[in-house]
Amino acid sequence: xxxxxxxxxxxxxxxxxxxxxxxxxxxxxxxxxxxxxxxxxxxxxxxxxxxxxxxxxxxxxxxxxxxxxxxxxxxxxxxxxxxxxxxxxxxxxxxxxxxxxxxxxxxxxxxxxxxxxxxxxxxxxxxxxxxxxxxxxxxxxxxxxxxxxxxxxx
Amino acid sequence: xxxxxxxxxxxxxxxxxxxxxxxxxxxxxxxxxxxxxxxxxxxxxxxxxxxxxxxxxxxxxxxxxxxxxxxxxxxxxxxxxxxxxxxxxxxxxxxxxxxxxxxxxxxxxxxxxxxxxxxxxxxxxxxxxxxxxxxxxxxxxxxxxxxxxxxxxxxxxxxxxxxxxxxxxxxxxxxxxxxxxxxxxxxxxxxxxxxxxxxxxxxxxxxxxxxxxxxxxxxxxxxxxxxxxxxxxxxxxxxxxxxxxxxxxxxxxxxxxxxxxxxxxxxxxxxxxxxxxxxxxxxxxxxxxxxxxxxxxxxxxxxxxxxxxxxxxxxxxxxxxxxxxxxxxxxxxxxxxxxxxxxxxxxxxxxxxxxxxxxxxxxxxxxxxxxxxxxxxxxxxxxxxxxxxxxxxxxxxxxxxxxxxxxxxxxxxxxxxxxxxxxxxxxxxxxxxxxxxxxxxxxxxxxxxxxxxxxxxxxxxxxxxxxxxxxxxxxxxxxxxxxxxxxxxxxxxxxxxxxxxxxxxxxxxxxxxxxxxxxxxxxxxxxxxxxxxxxxxxxxxxxxxxxxxxxxxxxxxxxxxxxxxxxxxxxxxxxxxxxxxxxxxxxxxxxxxxxxxxxxxxxxxxxxxxxxxxxxxxxxxxxxxxxxxxxxxxxxxxxxxxxxxxxxxxxxxxxxxxxxxxxxxxxxxxxxxxxxxxxxxxxxxxxxxxxxxxxxxxxxxxxxxxxxxxxxxxxxxxxxxxxxxxxxxxxxxxxxxxxxxxxxxxxxxxxxxxxxxxxxxxxxxxxxxxxxxxxxxxxxxxxxxxxxx
Numbered sequence: 001x002x003x004x005x006x007x008x009x010x011x012x013x014x015x016x017x018x019x020x021x022x023x024x025x026x027x028x029x030x031x032x033x034x035x036x037x038x039x040x041x042x043x044x045x046x047x048x049x050x051x052x053x054x055x056x057x058x059x060x061x062x063x064x065x066x067x068x069x070x071x072x073x074x075x076x077x078x079x080x081x082x083x084x085x086x087x088x089x090x091x092x093x094x095x096x097x098x099x100x101x102x103x104x105x106x107x108x109x110x111x112x113x114x115x116x117x118x119x120x121x122x123x124x125x126x127x128x129x130x131x132x133x134x135x136x137x138x139x140x141x142x143x144x145x146x147x148x149x150x151x152x153x154x
Numbered sequence: 155x156x157x158x159x160x161x162x163x164x165x166x167x168x169x170x171x172x173x174x175x176x177x178x179x180x181x182x183x184x185x186x187x188x189x190x191x192x193x194x195x196x197x198x199x200x201x202x203x204x205x206x207x208x209x210x211x212x213x214x215x216x217x218x219x220x221x222x223x224x225x226x227x228x229x230x231x232x233x234x235x236x237x238x239x240x241x242x243x244x245x246x247x248x249x250x251x252x253x254x255x256x257x258x259x260x261x262x263x264x265x266x267x268x269x270x271x272x273x274x275x276x277x278x279x280x281x282x283x284x285x286x287x288x289x290x291x292x293x294x295x296x297x298x299x300x301x302x303x304x305x306x307x308x309x310x311x312x313x314x315x316x317x318x319x320x321x322x323x324x325x326x327x328x329x330x331x332x333x334x335x336x337x338x339x340x341x342x343x344x345x346x347x348x349x350x351x352x353x354x355x356x357x358x359x360x361x362x363x364x365x366x367x368x369x370x371x372x373x374x375x376x377x378x379x380x381x382x383x384x385x386x387x388x389x390x391x392x393x394x395x396x397x398x399x400x401x402x403x404x405x406x407x408x409x410x411x412x413x414x415x416x417x418x419x420x421x422x423x424x425x426x427x428x429x430x431x432x433x434x435x436x437x438x439x440x441x442x443x444x445x446x447x448x449x450x451x452x453x454x455x456x457x458x459x460x461x462x463x464x465x466x467x468x469x470x471x472x473x474x475x476x477x478x479x480x481x482x483x484x485x486x487x488x489x490x491x492x493x494x495x496x497x498x499x500x501x502x503x504x505x506x507x508x509x510x511x512x513x514x515x516x517x518x519x520x521x522x523x524x525x526x527x528x529x530x531x532x533x534x535x536x537x538x539x540x541x542x543x544x545x546x547x548x549x550x551x552x553x554x555x556x557x558x559x560x561x562x563x564x565x566x567x568x569x570x571x572x573x574x575x576x577x578x579x580x581x582x583x584x585x586x587x588x589x590x591x592x593x594x595x596x597x598x599x600x601x602x603x604x605x606x607x608x609x610x611x612x613x614x615x616x617x618x619x620x621x622x623x624x625x626x627x628x629x630x631x632x633x634x635x636x637x638x639x640x641x642x643x644x645x646x647x648x649x650x651x652x653x654x655x656x657x658x659x660x661x662x663x664x665x666x667x668x669x670x671x672x673x674x675x676x677x678x679x680x681x682x683x684x685x686x687x688x689x690x691x692x693x694x695x696x697x698x699x700x701x702x703x704x705x706x707x708x709x710x711x712x713x714x715x716x717x718x719x720x721x722x723x724x725x726x727x728x729x730x731x732x733x734x735x736x737x738x739x740x741x742x743x744x745x746x747x748x749x750x751x752x753x754x755x756x757x758x759x760x761x762x763x764x765x766x767x768x769x770x771x772x773x774x775x776x777x778x779x780x781x782x783x784x785x786x787x788x789x790x791x792x793x794x795x796x797x798x799x800x801x802x803x804x805x806x807x808x809x810x811x812x813x814x815x816x817x818x819x820x821x822x823x824x825x826x827x828x829x830x831x832x833x834x835x836x837x838x839x840x841x842x843x844x845x846x847x848x849x850x851x852x853x854x855x856x857x858x859x860x861x862x863x864x865x866x867x868x869x870x871x872x873x874x875x876x877x878x879x880x881x882x883x884x885x886x887x888x889x890x891x892x893x894x895x896x897x898x899x900x901x902x903x904x905x906x907x908x909x910x911x912x913x914x915x916x917x918x919x920x921x922x923x924x925x926x927x928x929x930x931x932x933x934x935x936x937x938x939x940x941x942x943x
Contacts, residue, residue, distance in 0.1 A: 058283075084283035086197045089291070114845055117197025117263065121442060121851025 003092070003111040003131050007139050011146045013098050015153075016105040017072030019146055020094070026064075029141040031134050032057070042066035048081070052123035052130050058083045072096060079113065086117025109135075157667050157732075159660040160881065163818045164670055168402075168655040177402040180357035180372045181435045188359075189218055191421055191434040192278035194268040194285050195443060196260035199513035199846025200295065200307065203256055204288035206268055211284035216277035219428060220285070221269045221420070223257040229423055230254055233414040234384060237483030239319065240572045246320040248313045251481040252516060254416045260289070261309055261478035262513050263847060264443025266416045271424050271432055294513040294846035298452055298473040301510050309478060309511035318480045319509040323491055323567040326502030328458070331467025335458035339539045343453040344915040345527045345895075347475070348838040349445075350520045351858055352650075354404025355436035356445060358418055360425035368395045371422050374403045376648045377412035377688025382680045384414055385422055393684070400678035406650035407830070408519040409446040411690050413481065417444075442851035446482075447840060448520035450475030450512075451490065451527045457535040458502075463543050463550040467502030470494060470531060474509045474524075477516040484509060485570045486517065486524035489622075492567060492575045493892075494528030497582040497620050497784055498536075498554040503567070513846040519690065521830055521891045523570075525621060530916055533617040533896035537903065538912070547900065548590055548616050555582045555618075562877070569780070570691070571625040577782040581810070581874045582618065588870050589616060589786040589808040598790065606908070611793045612803070613905025619893040620784040623811070623885025624696030624876070628776030629686045631701040633662055633709045635769035637755070639733055639748030641666060641673045643705075645698045646686025648678040652887060653819040657695055658702045660815055661881065665706035666713070668733040668747065685774070692783070692885025695815060700775035700879040708771035713750060716769065719762075720745065720753045781876035783884040785809040787828075787897040793905040798924035800836060800902055805865045810872035812884035820886050821869055827890015829864040834891065835898035837863070839917045908932055 009016045019025050023044050027036035036046035044064040051057030060083035069075045077092040092111035099106040115127055123130070171177040208220040223230050232251040239247035256267050268285055272278035293307040300306055301316040309316055332338060359372045369391060375381050375398070382398040389396070403410065417434050425432040436445065453472040459465055474487040491505045540550040556563060558581045565575035590596075598614050605612050631645040643662050647654065659673035666673075676682045686698070710730065717735035718725040727738050736744030745753070751769045761767050788806040793799075807824050814820050837857040841849040850856045867890075875882025899913040902923065909932035915922065 082197075114847075116199070116845065116847050118439060118851075120843070120847040120849060121263075122439065122854075124849045124855060 001113045001115055001127060001131060003109070003113065003135055005109055005135065007107045008099055009105045009107060009143060009146055011105060011150050012102060013072045013096050013105045015149060016096060016107070016146065019142060019149065021066070025142070025145050028145065029138040031137050036062070042069060052119055053126035055085050055119050055123050058085050086115065086119035088113050088115050090114050157664055159664040159670050161814050162660070162816065164656055164660050164816055166653050166656045167659055167671065167675065168653070172402065179354060179402050179404065180359055180374050183359040183372050183433060185361055185431040188431040188433055189271050189273065189428065190275040190278050191424065191432055192270050192275060192282055193266040193417065193440070194270070194282045194287070195440070196256065196263055196265045196267055198260055198289050198291055199263050200292040200309070201260050201289040202292065203258055203260060203267065204290055207286040208268060210286070211270060211281040214277065214281045214284055216273040217270060217281045218273065219271045219424065220281065221255070221424070222267070223253070223255040226254060229388065230257070233481055235483060236412060236481050237485050239484055240488060240568045242321050242323060242568055244322060246317070247484070248310070248318050250310045250318070250479050250511065252416065252479040254419050262515050264440065264515060265478070266444070269420050269424065271428065294844070296512055296514065296842055296844055296846050298450065298475055298510045298512065301512055302508065309513060316511045317508050318476050318511050319484055320507070321484065321487065321491070322506045324504040325566040326467060328467040328469045328502045328504040331502035332458045335466050336461040337459045337539060337542055338456060339535050339542065340456040341534065341538065341914055343455060343531050343534060345449050345451045345530060346917055347447050347450045347840040348520070348834050348917065349442060349447055349840060349856065350407040350409045352405030352407055352410070355438060355441045356410065356415065356417065357433070357435040358421040359431065359433035360422040361431040362426040362429065364429065368397065369422055369426060370397045370399065372399045372401060373418060374410050375400050375412060375418070376406040376410045376650060376690055378648050378678050378680050379646045379684060379686045380412035380688060381414070381418065384412070385419070388419065389423065389426065397679070397681045400648035403648060403650040406648070406689060407521045408448070408523060408690065410650065411518060412688060413446065413518065438853065439851060442848060442856070443515060446516045446518040447477070448486065448517050448523070449526065449834070450517070453527065453531050455531045455535060457539055459539050459543070461543065463539065463545050463553050465498060465500050465554050468494070468500055468535070469504045470506070472507045474507055475512055475514065475517055476509045477512060477514045479516050480509065480511070481516065482518040486519055488568070488570045489524035490527040492528070492569050492622065493525040493620065494532050496529060496532050497556055497580065497618050498532070499556050514842055521827065521888045523691070523888065525619070525888070525892045526834065526895055529617070529619045529893050530896045530899070533893070534899060534914065537900050548586070548595060551586060551616070551618060552583065556580065569622055571780060573779055575622070576779045577620070578779055578876055578878050579874050580620065580782055580784050581872065582784060585784065585786045585808045585810055585872050586618060588872070589788045589806050592806045592808070592868060592870060593788040593790065593804060611795060611905040612790060613793065613901045613903065613907070614788065614790050615897040615899070615901030615904060616786065616788045617893045617896040617900060618784070618786045620782050621692060621885070621889055621892060622780045623692035623783050624777060624879070624883065625691050625693055625780040626697070626776045627687060628774050629698035629701045630683065630772060630774040631658070631698060631705045632683055632770065632772040633702065633705040635709065635713070635747050635751040637748050637751045639672065639746050641668055642676065643673060643702055644676045644682040645702060646680070646683045647689045647694050647698045650689065652694060652823065653816065654694060657699060657815045657819055661699055661702045662706040665703060665710055667731050672733065692887040692889070694887070696781060696879060696883045696885050697775055697777065699815065699883055700881060701773055703881055704773035704775055705771050708773055709769055712769050712771060713747065716750055716754050717745065720750065775879065777878045779878055781812060781878050781884040783811045783886060783889055785889060787893045789897045789901050791898070791901040791905055793902055795906065795909070795927050798920040798927060800923070802832065802865050804868065806868045807890065808870045808872060809886065809889060810874050810884070811886040811889065812876040813873055813882035814871055815883065817871060820871065823886045824869060824890040825867050827888060828867050828894055829859060830891040831894020832864055832898070833859045835895040835916055836918055839919065906930070
C-alpha cells in the first residue's frame with residue numbers, strides 16, 4: 001500500500017521538525033488512543049487501536065524507528081505493527097521544505113507499507129480509505145498542536 | 155424382475171432428513187465436557203519462525219492447553235504423500251507435504267502455528283491474541299515464472315529450486331506435424347485460482363473412550379476410510395480402534411479429500427491427550443486461507459493444422475501452481491495434460507509441465523481437477539484456428555472428433571490412475587449435433603446479425619470435452635436384508651450431497667425387487683464399512699454403485715437359495731417380486747423377505763455347511779480403467795460493451811455419462827457443476843498480492859455467482875454405456891464445471907467479434923473484459939476509443 005501526499009503546516013520548519021520527533025505529540029496524532037514512548041535514539045514503541053471495516057478494532061503493537069535523520073528537513077520512518085488480525089510494516093519518507101518565505105513548512109510524505117494477515121484479506125477495499133483517513137486526522141492533530149505551540153511561544 | 159429403478163426419476167431418499175433438520179453435520183456433534191479448538195495462523199506468506207511465546211495464552215482463564223510444533227513431540231511429522239508421482243519416464247518430483255504446525259518457517263498465510271484448546275471457542279479465539287510470534291519475514295514466492303527464475307526466494311530450501319516436478323509426455327512427432335502444417339496457432343493462456351467455497355466449511359470433532367479403548371472422529375472428509383487408517387497409524391492404534399464418521403457434509407468439491415489437514419490430525423490427538431472431547435469448526439475466514447484451492451496454470455500452447463482444419467499436432471508447455479506443499483502429487487497437472495486431448499484426434503502431442511512451489515495456500519483438486527485447463531487450452535486453440543481458417547467453430551470440431559468406431563482407444567501417455575490414458579467408449583458427433591439443434595445454432599447466426607444491427611452484441615459458444623471418471627482402485631458394499639424386510643446398504647464412501655442414498659438404493663432395490671424406499675443406505679462411517687477409498691474423481695456412483703450392484707446380486711442368489719430350501723422347491727421355481735419370494739404358480743407358498751431373513755438366522759437347528767447365516771453379502775468392484783464421460787456445452791450470451799457485463803441468455807448441456815441411474819440426480823450434478831463453472835469463468839478469483847497476501851478473503855470481495863447469474867440449464871442425455879462395469883455407468887460429479895470457461899470465452903468473443911477481442915485468460919471479470927474491449931484492435935465505440943487515448 002502506498003500512502004503519498006503533501007501537507008503545508010503554518011509554522012517554521014524547526015518547530016515542525018521538533019513536533020514530529022516528540023513522542024507525546026506523535027501519540028496524540030495517532031488515532032485510536034495511541035500510547036507511544038521513546039525507547040532509544042529515534043526509536044519509539046507503543047500501541048494503537050484500529051479497526052478496518054468488518055474487522056473489529058483491535059490493539060496493535062507499534063514500533064517506529066527514525067532513520068537517515070537530517071534535521072530539520074528529512075527522515076525515514078520504519079514502521080512495524082502487529083495485531084491479532086495481521087500486521088503492517090514498511091517505511092515512510094518525510095521531507096520538510098520551507099514554504100511561504102520560511103513562515104510555513106511543506107511536508108512531503110511517501111509511505112510504502114505491506115499489510116498482511118486477516119486485515120489484508122478482509123479489509124482490502126477499505127484499507128486505503130482507512131489509511132487516508134488516519135493520515136488526515138493525524139495531520140489535523142499535528143496542525144492543532146503546532147498552532148498551540150506557536151501561540152504559547154508568541 | 156418386475157421393478158425398474160435404475161434410470162428412473164426416484165425422489166431423493168435423503169431429502170426428508172435434510173429438509174426437516176434431522177441430518178447430522180459435524181458441527182451438530184455436542185458431547186458432555188466438550189472442549190473447543192482454535193488455530194493461530196501465520197499472517198506472513200513466507201517467514202522464519204523465530205519463536206512462539208504461548209505463556210500469556212496459558213494463563214487466560216478457560217484455556218486448557220496450548221500446543222506448538224515443539225509440544226507435539228513424535229507426533230509432529232510431515233503429512234503423507236497422498237498420491238505418489240506417476241511412473242513417467244524421466245519424471246522429476248520433489249516431495250514436500252504439509253506439517254501439522256509450522257516449526258522453523260511458515261510458507262503461506264493461514265498456515266497453523268499454534269493450537270489453543272479451551273472451554274469454548276470464544277476463549278480459544280481470545281487466547282490466540284495472547285500468543286506472541288516472532289517472525290522474520292522473507293520475500294514471498296508468488297508468480298510462477300519468477301519463482302523459477304535465478305535468485306528467487308525458495309519455498310523449500312532443500313531442493314535448491316521452486317520446481318516441484320517436471321513431466322514430459324508425448325505421442326507422435328510434433329515437429330514433423332508442425333513442418334507439415336498449413337497453419338500454426340500459438341498462444342499463451344492463463345488460468346487463475348479460485349476457492350471451492352463449499353457451503354459447509356471443514357469441521358472435526360473427536361472423543362476418546364478410555365473404557366472402550368477407542369477413538370471416534372467426526373470429520374467433514376470425503377474419504378473417511380483413508381483418514382481412519384492414517385490416524386490409527388499415527389496414533390499407534392489398531393484401525394479397528396478408530397471410527398471415522400463423515401456424516402452429512404455440505405459440499406466437498408475436492409478439498410475435503412483425505413488431506414490429513416493439520417486440524418484433522420490435531421483435534422483427535424488433543425482429545426486423546428486431554429481425555430475430553432474436542433471440536434473445531436472452520437470459519438469462512440479460515441477457509442479462504444487454510445482449505446486447499448486450485449487452478450493456477452500458465453500455458454504456452456501451439457496447434458498445427460492443415461488447411462481443412464484438421465489437427466496435425468499440439469505442443470503445450472505449462473507451469474502449474476501447487477502452492478506451498480504438494481501432498482496430492484501431480485494429479486491436477488496430469489489431468490490437464492491428458493484431458494487437453496479431449497474428444498479429438500490428435501496425431502502428435504507433446505506436453506510438458508513444471509509444477510511450482512509458491513507461498514500460497516496448498517493446491518489440491520477442486521471439481522474438475524486440472525481438466526478445465528486442458529479443455530480451455532484445446533477449445534481456445536480450435537476457436538482461434540477456426541477464425542484463422544475462416545471456418546465455423548462448430549465445423550472445426552466436427553472435423554476433428556474421434557469416430558465412434560475407434561473405441562476403446564489406447565494412448566501412450568499415463569493418466570492420473572497411472573494406467574495409460576484409455577477411452578473406454580464414446581459417441582461424440584451426435585452429442586454435438588444435438589446441442590447445435592437445441593440451441594438453434596443456425597437461427598442464432600442469423601439473429602446475431604439482426605441484433606448486431608440494433609447495436610446488441612449476442613454471441614454463441616459451443617465446446618466439447620471428455621472426462622476420465624470412475625477410476626479404481628476399488629470400492630465395496632454390504633447389502634443386508636433385515637428381518638423387518640427392509641434392506642440395508644453400507645458403503646465406505648463419504649457423501650456430500652450427491653444423492654448417494656438414493657442412487658445406491660435404486661441399484662439395490664432393482665436387483666432385489668423391493669420398494670426403493672425400503673432400502674436404507676449408510677455411507678461414510680468406517681464402523682459400518684471399513685474398506686474403500688473415497689468420493690473423488692467422479693467415481694462414487696460408478697465404483698461404489700457397481701459394488702452395491704455386485705453385493706445385491708449375491709444377496710439375490712442367497713435369497714433364491716434360501717427360499718428354495720424353506721419353501722421346498724427348486725431355485726428355478728422361485729419368483730422374487732415386491733419384497734416377497736413365492737413358488738411359481740403356488741402363491742400361497744410364499745414368504746416376505748423379512749420372514750426369509752429370520753429363517754436365514756435360526757436360533758435352533760444348523761446353518762448348512764457351505765452356507766452362511768443371514769441374507770447378507772459384501773462385494774467389491776475395482777475397474778482396470780475408468781470410464782470416459784463426455785459432453786457438449788453450448789451457451790448464448792449478450793455482452794454490454796460499455797459495462798462489460800455479460801448476461802447468459804441460454805445454456806445447453808448435452809451430456810453422456812453412460813447409463814443414467816437417476817436423471818434427476820444427474821441434472822442436479824450438471825446444473826451445480828455449471829454454476830461452479832460460471833463462477834470460475836466470470837466471478838471467482840483469488841487475488842494475491844506480490845507478498846502472497848490474499849486480498850479478497852471474504853464473500854464481500856470474492857464473488858460467487860448467485861441464482862440470478864446462473865441460468866437454468868437445458869439438458870439432454872446421451873447414453874453410451876461404459877463397457878467396464880455391469881451397469882454401464884460413467885461419472886458426472888465434475889462434468890458441469892469443466893468446459894464452462896471455454897464455452898464462456900468463445901461466446902463472449904463471438905459477441906464481440908467485430909471488435910477483435912481475444913480471450914486467453916480465465917477467470918475473466920467484468921473489469922478485465924472491459925480492459926480487453928478497450929484495447930481491442932477493432933473499432934470500439936467512439937467514447938471507448940476516447941478512453942483508449
